[in-house]
Structures are given as C-alpha cells and as structure tokens.
Amino acid sequence: AGKYTIGISNTVQGNGWREEMICAMKAQALASGEVAKLNIAHRNTDAAGQLEDIRNLISAKVDAIVVNPADPAGIKAGLEEATKAGIVVVAVDQAVTEPSAYIISNNQEQYAYLGAKWLFQKMGGKGEVFYMRGAAGASADSDRDKGFKKALAEFPDVKVAQEVFTGWQQDQAKQQILSFLATGTPINGIWTSGIDNVIVDALVEQQAPMVPVVGADNAGFVGQLSSVKDLVGAAVTNPGSIGGAGVTLALQILDGKKPAQQTVLVEPQLWENATDEGKAKLKSVVDSSLSPEWPVSISIPDWTTYSKEQIVACKGPGE
Amino acid sequence: MTTSPLLDATGVAKNYGAVAALRNASLSVLPGEVHALMGANGAGKSTLVKILTGAIRADAGRILIRGEQLDIRSPAAARRAGLLPVYQEPALIPDLDVLSNLRLTGTPVEPFRAWVRELGIPDLDIRETARHIPLAILRVLDLARALAVEPDVLVLDEMTAALPANLAEKVLEVVRRQGDAGRSVIFISHRFVEISALCDRATVLRDGSTVGVVDIEPGIEERIVEMMLGTRIEKTRVSARAANDVTTAAGSRPRLSVRNLQLGTKLNDVSFELANGEVAGVFALEGQGQDELFAALAGSIRPTGGSIGVDGAPVKFSHPSDAIQAGIAYVPGDRTEALAMQRSVRENIALPFSAALRKWGPIRMRREQVVVSSAVARLQIDTRAQGEVQRLSGGNQQKVTIARWIAANARTILCFDPTRGIDVGTKQEIYKLLRELAGQDKSVLFYTSEIEEVQRVCDRVIVIFGGRVVDTFPVEQADEASLMRAAYGLPRGARADVGILAEVKPGSNAEAAS
Amino acid sequence: MTDSATMPQPVSIGRRLKRFMADRPLIPLIILLVILVVILQMLRPGIVNERWIANTAKFAIPLAILAGCQTMTMLTGGIDLSVGTVATMSAFIMATQIVNQDPAVAFLLAMLPAVLIGLVNGIGVGVFRVHPLIMTLGTSLIGTGFLQVYQRTVIASGARIPDFLNWLGTGVTYGFPNALLLFMPVAVLIVFMLNRTGFGRLLYAVGDNERAARLSGVRYWQVITALYILSSLLAGITGLLYIGLIKAPSLSLAEPLVLPSVAAAVIGGTSIFGGRGGYMGTIIGALILTVLTTLLTILQMPEGGRRILFGFIVLFVTAAYLRIIEDR
Amino acid sequence: MSRFLRNQGWVAGLFALLVFLFIITKLIQPGYGSGDFGSLARAVLPYAFAVAAQTIVVIAGGIDLSVAAMMALTSVTAASMMNGASEEYALFVVPFVLAMGLVLGALNGVLIVVTRVPDIVVTLATLFVLQGAALLVLGAPGGAAAEWLKASVIGTVPISGLPDWADAWVPKALLLLVVCLCIIWIPLRRSRLGLSIYAIGSNELAAFRSGVPVARTRIIAYALSGLFGAMGGLSLTISTGIGAPIPGPYLLASVAAVVLGGVALGGGKGGLLGPIIAVFVLRLVRTDLTLLAIDPNVTAIIEGAIMVAVVMFGAFITIRGRPAGAMP
Ligand SMILES: Nc1ncnc2c1ncn2[C@@H]1O[C@H](COP(=O)(O)OP(=O)(O)OP(=O)(O)O)[C@@H](O)[C@H]1O
Ligand SMILES: Nc1ncnc2c1ncn2[C@@H]1O[C@H](COP(=O)(O)OP(=O)(O)OP(=O)(O)O)[C@@H](O)[C@H]1O
C-alpha cells in the first residue's frame, strides 16, 4: 500500500541488540503504511563491506537508506553518492561524518557517562572498579570509553582495578569475570558495556560478594535487577528500537517534513534498583518474554508507532 | 688403479633415533667406472646416496670430491659439485609439466629430448603434467634429466627396479656408455644380471657398514651374496611346478575366470583362467594393459565389457572391497599406493581387518598381534623402525604390502611386480612364499618385469601385448626367447605347443597374431 | 678412571631424556602446561586455588570437546568449521523449545540439525569430494541463516535454560565441576575409539593414504559420513553444555570457540594433514589455551599488547613442543 | 585442447558463470550500468587482494590465516600516517606500507621455516600479533587518506581510442587491481621462482631434491602474500578514508574464493585468475541478492548454498570426466 522503498544497511549479525533494531525497522515500516518494500543488507562486515552494500542499494534505486554505520567516517563516500543519487540517508545508533546525512542516534558517550557516574556514586566515590568494555577498536566502544573516562575524572578516588574487552561476547565476558573473581582481587563495582546478565550469573554462581553492576536495558539484566537477591545495579537504556525511529525520520523527510537540525540524539535513561521509585520503574519495564539479549525498550515514544506484537513478529511490509 | 678417486667417502654414519641406518660406510669411485653399490634391503644404500647428494646430513664421515673436502648441504650444492642423483622415488614435481620441471632444475631441453629418445621413448609430450605420466616413464625422464647436464658422477638408486624389460635394456645400454665416456656412475640394483653386465667394481654394504669392495668378474656373485647377507644362501630353483598344476582337472572349477574382458582401448577381449593352487605369471612390456587388467580384477576400475567369475560364479566389482570379499587381494607395484606411511607396520598389516562396516567396533588386540607377528615373521620384515612404515627401507615396505594379505589369509593374490627393489635373499623368500601359498591351494597371479622370475616361480605364463592375451606358455616352454618374441607381439612359429587357453578359446592366438 | 665408571657418558642423559619425551609426547605438553600455571601463580600469588581450577576446567571442557571434533576430522585430513554453528544451533533450539516442549522432545529437536549438518558435511566431503574446509564453512553459513530465520519464529515465546543444563554447566560437586560427568565418558570414548576400534584405525588410515585404504577394502564415504555425523553430534552436545555454562542464548554463542578448537588440536600434536595425532594431547592443548587466556586477562597491559603476547606464546609453545618430541 | 580444458576448464567455467550472472543482473535491474559496475569493481578490490595473498601461499602448500589481520594493520598504519599529513606525504606512505607488508609477510615465512611449526598455527599466532599491533597503532577506527589516493579508485579511466561508452566500463578500481596483480604475478608465474613456489606446494621432498631452495622459496611466497595483504590494507584505507583495527571478513572469504577459483588447498595447482574471477562471482551474487531484496537471513543460506553447490558441481564433473571405466 505504501509508495517508498527503503534500504537498510547493518554490519553486525546475530547480536540481540542489532536483531531488535532490524525488527523495529520492519515493524515501523509496516506500521507507517507508507513503505512498499524494505531492502535489507544485513551481515557481518566492515566499513568497506558496508560501502558495497550501500552502493548495491543505490543500484537497487531505493528512496531512502537507513544505515547503522560500521564507522562514522568510513562510509562517507557511499553516503555522499547516495545523496547525489537523490536518496535520503539516515544514520541510526551512531553519527556519521557525511554532512548531507540525517542522524538519529543513541548518545553513546552519554550512555557510558550516566552509568559510570551512578556507579561511582554508589561506590561512595572511592574504590576499585572492574571495567568491562566492548570490542577493542570499535567506534561505539571508544565513544563509550570517553564517557566512562569523563565520569572517572570526576571521582579521583575511584580506580580501575582491571580493564578487559569482552568483544561484546557473552562467553568471553563470563570467562573473564570468572578468572578475575578467582584471583580474589577486591572490587567495589562493575561497569559493563552491555554484556551484563552473564556477569550477574557469575557473581551468583561463585557466591562472590555482590557489588553494584551497571549494564544496559537488556531483558535478562533488567529481570535480574528485580529478582536477584542483594543485587544493586542500574540499566542504562540503549534502545535497539532506534532503528524504528530511523525509519520514521526517513519517511518524514521523504514526505517533505525535514527536521530542524541534521542530528537528533535520543538521550539515554538510567533505571536503578536502589530506590523504591527506581524499583517501580524497573517492575514496569521487565519483560521476561523477550530474549535476554533484547533490550526491553522496544519502542521510543514520539518516534515509533508499532505495537509490541508487531516488533516481536518481526515482519516488514509485504512479508 | 693409479688414478685418484673422483669421489671418496669414508666413515659415514647416520642415525635415525634408535635406528642406525649407516654405521661406517665407505665408497670410493674412480673416474670412468660404473660402480655398483650393493646390499640387502635396509643395508643403507639409499641413505648413503642421500648423504652423498646432500639430501640429508650425515652424523659423521668425510667426503672428498676430486680430493677436495666439500660440504654438500643440499642437492643443489651436489649438482654444482657435479654429482647428480636419480633417487629411488621419482623427483619430478607432480603438478608441473615436464618442461617446467626442466626449467626448475635448469636442465637444457634439447639434450634432454635427445636422451629421452635414446632411452626408448620416442613420443614424449613435454607439456604433459608429471602426475599423468606412468611411473616407469617418470623414472626414465628423471634419468634423462640427469644425463642432460652431463654430470661427473651419476648416482642411480634402483633405477631399473620399476622398469619393464625393454626400457631397462635401454637404460643399461646408456649407462654403460657413460662409463665409456669417462664419467662415473654409482649404480644400485638388486639384479645381478645388470650388475655383471654393467659394472666394473662393487661396494657391498651390510647393516650400515661397508664390508667389501670387489671387482666384478664372472662367478663373483656368490661372494657378493655372501658378503651382503653374512651367510651363504641356498639359491634354489623354487619353481619345480607344483604337482597339482594343470590338473585344472575336470571337476574342480577355476578360482578366477576372465572372459572377453574389455576396458576402453586398454584391454581387448582378454580371457584366461586361474586355477586353484596355481601361480600364473603375466609377462608384458611396459603399458600393454597389464596395469588395467590387475586394477580391474582388484575392483579398482570397472571394466567396460566382459565378465569375471570367481569359483564359477559371476561377480561384478564396484569397489576393491567387493574383490576382497571375493577373496581377491591386490598388491600394487607402487608401494606408496598401498601403505599408510605414517602408521605403524602393525596397523598397515591389520588395515583390511577393520575395513568392513561390521568390523568398526573394538579390536581384539591380542588376536591381531598374533596374526600380525606371524605375517611379519613369515616375510622376515626388519621391524627396527616399525613405528612408522615410511622409516622402513624400500624393500621392507614392499614386504609389508604382501604381509597384509598373508595375514588376511586371502585366497587369491594379485601381485603386481612384488619383488621390485627387493634383495636377492628376500626375493628367494618371496618366491618360496608364493609357491607355498600355491601349495596351500591359494592362487596367485603374478606380473613381473623380470623374465627370470617368470621362469622361476610360475606354473604358466600369460603374455599380453596391446591389451590382448597373445599367448600362454607352460613354464617348461617359457624360455627367454619365446617370451620376448611373444611380448613384442610376434607370432609363435610352431602351433604344436598351444597354451591351455588356446584350448579353452580356440582362435584367440590367431587373432592376436594377425 | 673411576669417573668414567660412575658417570657413563654424560651426554646420553640429555639424549635419553629427549627420547623418553619423544616416546611420550604428552609429558612435554603437560610440562608446558605446568610452566604456564606457575607463571600465572607468580603473577598473581594465590590465584591457583580450587575455585580457579574448577573454573578453568569449566571453560576448557567445551573447548576440549569441540577440539575433539577437530582432532577426529583432522586425522582424516579434514577440518570441521561448522562445529561452532552446530553447537550454537542445538543450544539455541534447546533453550527456546524447552519453553513449550517436553525436555526429551526439546533435546531431540536440538540434536536434529546437528545430525543433518553432519550428514550433509559427510556426503559433501565423502561422496562429492568437496574440500572439508569449504563444505563445513558452507554448511555453517547455511545453518546460521536457518537459525536466524528460526529465531524470528520464537522471539514471542522467549527462552529458558533447563535446570539440568544449568547444573551440568556451572555446578560444582566436592570441588569438581559437574561438567566432568559429561566430559570423562566422552574423552574415554574418543580415546578408546581412536586407539582400539576399527573405526579409529580407519580415520588414521584414510587420512594418511586414502588410496591405500581403498585398496584394503575401505569405503571412504562410509568412514567420512560417519565421522562428520559423529563430529556434529559431539558439537551439538557441547552446545547444550555451553549454554548451561553461559546461560544466554545468542546466535553467535559458540562461534568464538571454533578457531581455538583448531588451535587446541594442533598444539596437542595432531597434524592438519591427517594420519597423525591423538586426543589426549588435544585435551592438554585445550587446557593450555584456557590457562593462557586467563594469564592474559590478568596482565595489566593494553589490549593490543595482550594479543601480541598471546600470539607469541601460542607459537612458542607449539615450537617448543615440536622441538622436544622430534627425535632427530 | 583436452589438456587446455583439463588445466583451464575450471576457470573457463567460472568465467561463464560470471557472464551468466551479469546477464541475470541486467534482467533483475535493467538500469544496471557502468556506474554500478564501477561499484562492483570497488567492492571487489580488498577481497581480490586478500585472495591474491591467500592464493600464493596456498599454491606454495601453506595457508595464511593472518591475511585479514595483515590488512587491518597495514590499513591503520597507512591511515594514521596520512592523518593530518600533506598530500605528497602519501607518496612516501604507500611504498612504506607495501614494504611493511612484504617484511611482515616474510616474517611469517621465517617463523614457519625456523620453528617448523605448521603454517596454520604460525599464521594463527601472527593473526593475533598483527591484530594486537593494529590496536596499538589505532585504538579505534580513524586516520585519514590522501585525496589523490581516494580519487584513484573513483571514476573511470579515459583510454585513447576507446569510445566513451566503452571507457565508462573501465573503472579505475578495476584497472588498479589488474595492474597491481599483473605487475607481480605475470613475471613471477614465468620465472624459476614461480615454478619453485608451485614445486614446494606440489611435493616438497621432490622440490628439495630438484635443488629448489625450499626454505627461501617459502619465505618469498609469504613475503609476496604480505605484499598483496598490504595492497589490500591500502585499498581499505583508500576506499573508506580511514583505518579500522578490527579485521574485516576477509580471511574466510579469501579461502572460499581460493577454492572456488580452482586452487587446490594442499598446493601446487591453480593460478590467480580463477580466484579473482571467483571474487567477482561472489560479489556479484551479493549485489543480485540486494537487488532482489531477499530476506537478509536467507541471503546467508543462499551464499552458503552457492559456495557448496559450485564446488560440489565441480567435483561432480571431475568425477564424471575421468577416463572410461574409472571410479572415484
Ligand atoms: N627417516 C628414517 N627414520 C628412521 N629410520 C630410517 C629412515 N630412513 C631410513 N631408515 C632406516 O635406515 C635403514 C637403511 O635404509 P635405506 O633406505 O638406506 O636402505 P636401502 O639399503 O636403500 O634398502 P632398500 O634396498 O630396501 O631400498 C633401514 O633400516 C631403514 O629402516
Ligand atoms: N581383527 C582381526 N585381528 C586379527 N586377525 C584378524 C582380524 N580380523 C580378521 N582377521 C584374520 O584375517 C583372516 C580373514 O578374516 P575375514 O574376517 O576377512 O574372514 P571372513 O571369512 O570374512 O570371516 P568372518 O565371516 O567371520 O568375518 C582370518 O584369518 C582372521 O584370523
């Protein structure tokens, strides 16, 4: 029934967050009623591979491209070509350096800053923190590192006991935390880059002293925050549904409603279980029916219009 | 004898772990002589050659070339020093064509072509990939490649072992001329005929040590054998055809009957029978279809026509396991085709026991041990390096390929040149073994490239030429001259002594002769 | 004079020791492992305790089983790159099917793709003679695709880790990880199979010289098909164990284990060209890799430096091992 | 003729497949034109260099798992050197990075020769080392590339004597690829060194006995592989304008294309043309899947299936093509 064809390019496959993002895009395209067809290029690759996908989408003559960039600068050439070909370009999740592109993104630096600051406060402004980063060399990871370091600078008595890269992989993270716990090094808090539920599992399994844990709003971790005894922690939202917002933005632009500025930032929220108010909020968002890797914030007010059934069904127009 | 030696090696030793391949070997070669290097299987001949030509490093020893002590660290260095080997295993690169192989070694092409022609291969296509060239031809090409650079010392390790009679003859002729032209040749062979026809002197190795140097003169053979083996051996004529032979008597069915076998252009209307308790020889020049005949009987390739019967019942083989099931075992001439080189002697011998799906379960180790050891003992395999078959000497590897089927108690054995590269002592053992097998009512089909062997072991000789059975001789009539005539496809003069086969299928000789 | 009587040939002691180790290639491997553990203990005194050992075993076990798949396939000159996908598939299917299904049914459903992929691999390699690397890479791509399609259908129903797997994966009894209950029989079975059964013999023979095996009556395709199915089944079981350990079903759960599983087998002395190797070495190879990972986590150095060190240690360990067992 | 078919039949078949795919593409998207072909050429560039790097060591009887890491390291090195530097400085950067690839590749070879550890383990170790080094050079994606370099893969080359429409079908990227590969490959292929590389891959013992300096040849093969890897890394920097320390998906892709291209894993056989055509085929398949807007999860299944099917088909015709009566 719709009139537009939207191309989508994503470079990480098989990760719960990204899968939710794709489903949000499909659901939003369907819910909007304006999209005839989605053309999704979704695989594991690097910036060069994403350039290839973008150029293929240009060849396929789509009306708009929504892209989760492998790198802010690395796909500039492709995005420029797309704009030249009259295609609307929207980047989600991360910024891009191409000036003609519109950006709707989670604020990654703020994401890390918010969580780290809460954590350091919970630690009483001093002590040792176990810093579990994402993938070494990924741009989202280095943005988050900036935010984390910013918070760290505000708390001079907080020290990083150990810094590890989980590669955003559950098994590596778990092995790392277990090895670390086995060393008996005392810590006062754990900051994770979103690989969180396995960390809590490890603490429980090893009957290690519970320390405050910061993670993302993944279904598994959010559930743990309300159910695991003695666990104090906070989930910082990093909605995968940003993909749906990207589709909405693209459609608005296609319909001639250009936003005031090129970049729209979705600010993260922090849900903690240390206060009653926070607990109530957590209770309201817990969703045990989702896969533990999926963020619970499956919609973004004002930006997405699909229902939970639609995103869970993960069907786009014409499917 | 006043000339100083071209090559002089003394006190050469080489250990492989616990195995002493060479203890104290010496070898002295004069300019212009053809010098035989002799020794039983595993005596260390190949090892010495490899050391002389830089393929492996000796643990001890001194090597002088033209009186100079040279440190030869690689085959390339040996080549610069004027030493060129033709090893026991072909050294052409299988995936390169002949021309590229020549360029790789910097061999001039025209002299190479000339030598190839000289050596009896008139129509070589030098763009052919080495992998697709038969083993025997490869050996000759290897030799031609060495000759083409006119080396001072040519080292030939069992050059003639894999060659059919016609090619071997040419090789001998050429090697002989090398000596006449003032170049030296180190010649390794287990065949005394060749040694006495060709060589001036011989160095004899036993258990890794040089035990003597002798001039070749008539009657020296006994001496050499004595030195090689440390004892005197009985050189009996094992043959004396078994009593049961032609008594393919009325009632008893032949073990194997082949009728009008057809295989593309390679085999044409081949028919013969193999009786119980018979050793039938197959004699042919290179490439007359004997390879295909054996492969077809072994279930390795599917014939395009004709039929095979076992014990009177027709069979169709689609895989070697079918043939094995029918009691037919195949010992290929090329041992690299038959052995798992990194595995132990025991595993290699016991391999057929596990082949069938229903034998995949637990192995009865004790029983296996007994069966394997008795086969090892029966063939007198030197088991010092039994952990890996590749560490056995060439001859001992050959024995393992036969031992496997002795252990499996196969009823019909197809031996394709089984004595290739086997020393005199062991050869006698194998002849005896084959006769014994026949005595135990087993049947053997035996292809050989040596006429002498045919006469010594077989009850009957089937001659193949151009993919056809051209004649069949009872062993008494299988003299060298008539075998050769038949092998070249010449008709037999008299028709009085027709072979057994002719009675079965009249007219086949006439066809072949026309 | 008396010297020579009391000390006969001092040189030969080193040689004898070397020969001793060469005959028992496991001993130098174990020594290398111990050296790594000692270094670890020196870097972080007190780390090597009961708990650490149990943790190391927990992570080494899934790796060791997958490395067992590699060992067996490598013996035939092959490699099985689909084990990661197969393990992930069974884990994911188990975790999602258990929600609505009987555990036994869920288990069968979880093992089904393993058998299928093994069968396809076996037929591809054994009958069509596709190179194992390509064949298993291809089936693993196909498997991943199917898993993603499947994932769509079960998002609504959610996932759960069965308690039994949880117990098996993470539980510890008297200081011993429960996973040993699964691993011990598997290891004994593999070792026994490789050394004392006809099938094991054939794996070596086929990998060493396929033509020779054929002439001895071995049907290549039978051996290979059985092998890849077995390998896939083991991978599937590993997946179940692993999900019990990690407790988070994701679509790339076991992928990170694939390259290390190959490395463990090679470090343990199995030749990738076939015909040579064994499972005991592989087990120790897996332990070495796991300890190494811990060692590097503990080191306070930039990630880049850590990876460089890891690479060099793997190389050094393998080279040292080869030097020791070579008897020439 | 029959020998030509035996030697080149695979490449010819692959080329036919490529032409067939172009026709399909034109049918799917009638507007597919020279500009889109230019995009294809640019997409092919890094893969083609990765495949060239892999091909040369595979022919020499080895395998190089560090290809992608080598590309990452050379890419970040180039990008960080050119960051904020003048346009002319890039004239120095390019040869420097190429030399670096050559040296690091040679190092791979030296390690293999000296340690006598199997190629697969050595290059797995260097994979980690190079990755670590890349992270030390650039902790996160960044850097820059000179404008003239970026321009060198964009657009087409005017060739005198060719009409404009034909010019449009000669993208700079394609020309660059052809020139870079031919400059090295053609003289190599005809030289004694080239033959030596084939020889050590075909039969190392025979090569040694033919007087080939095996160790040196192996080192050179890896050095050339490193050089191609550096070209791949540069092409990444040139096309994206940055360097990324995390290796892209070039390792498995390179192995797959090598096999698809008719180069036998194990060595001694094949050439460079086949694998390069295979890269075009694989990239074009991806284009077609995007043009068709196939469900991305199904694309994984299709790509895997195509890879397996092509190789299976090849194996099948090889079996059928054997001389009369022969069996597999
Ligand atoms: N790589 C090796 N490892 C261990 N032992 C070896 C190795 N190579 C050879 N040997 C042993 O060295 C001895 C001499 O072998 P060599 O090949 O020199 O014998 P040969 O005289 O050429 O015998 P043949 O006539 O059978 O070819 C044998 O006992 C053999 O088992
Ligand atoms: N695993 C084994 N270990 C030792 N010897 C064996 C083994 N299997 C078979 N043999 C021996 O090999 C010979 C032939 O065995 P094979 O199994 O082929 O005979 P068969 O007639 O098919 O017997 P069956 O029908 O009982 O299997 C026998 O002499 C037997 O003793």
Ligand SMILES: [Mg+2]
């Ligand atoms: Mg020899």
Ligand SMILES: [Mg+2]
């Ligand atoms: Mg039987």
